Amino acid sequence: MEDKTKTDAAATPEEMVKKVEPYSIKLSPEFCGAFTMSINRFEYAYAIVEEVDSSLAGLTPDQFHFNTMASGWAALEKAGGRKIFVWHLNGTENPPCGAAYNNDEKPLCPGEPSDCLDHKRFADTLKKSVSTGMFAPSRSSGLTITSFSARRTSKRPSRSPGAHVEKYC
Numbered sequence: 001m002e003d004k005t006k007t008d009a010a011a012t013p014e015e016m017v018k019k020v021e022p023y024s025i026k027l028s029p030e031f032c033g034a035f036t037m038s039i040n041r042f043e044y045a046y047a048i049v050e051e052v053d054s055s056l057a058g059l060t061p062d063q064f065h066f067n068t069m070a071s072g073w074a075a076l077e078k079a080g081g082r083k084i085f086v087w088h089l090n091g092t093e094n095p096p097c098g099a100a101y102n103n104d105e106k107p108l109c110p111g112e113p114s115d116c117l118d119h120k121r122f123a124d125t126l127k128k129s130v131s132t133g134m135f136a137p138s139r140s141s142g143l144t145i146t147s148f149s150a151r152r153t154s155k156r157p158s159r160s161p162g163a164h165v166e167k168y169c
Helices: 004-024 041-051 061-069 073-079 121-125 160-168
Strands: none
Touching: 004 041, 041 073, 041 160, 073 121, 121 160
């Protein structure tokens, strides 16, 4: 990613941080791993968060988007829990990286039969330095927040996030 792109992309979160700082609200945008986006890999989005350089600025790694553009595990390991405030649980089939039909119009729950993601690796990577109070939303039936404690799983029709947290975390 070019330095100008990174600097320009950091301008908006920097302004947002100024607005939320008095309230200690953490910002955690979800990066979009789509071939049409200029910031489409986790490492690019993380470079912007580092550029913002605030304890209130972090990221939401979406497992689908992470996989879609073949984001690097080294970047996720480097980010750890310091800059990851939300972990978006979902699954995906395995179309080619960057394919136009590789989109999230038909999301899968983690662990569905056609899901190809390495959920254990995500969990193990994030557990090493997990941020206190990290949340794991699932998109299977609208936004549902699940804490990292399987005992505190929110009520919802699908038990997928709770089962996922119980299994891997």
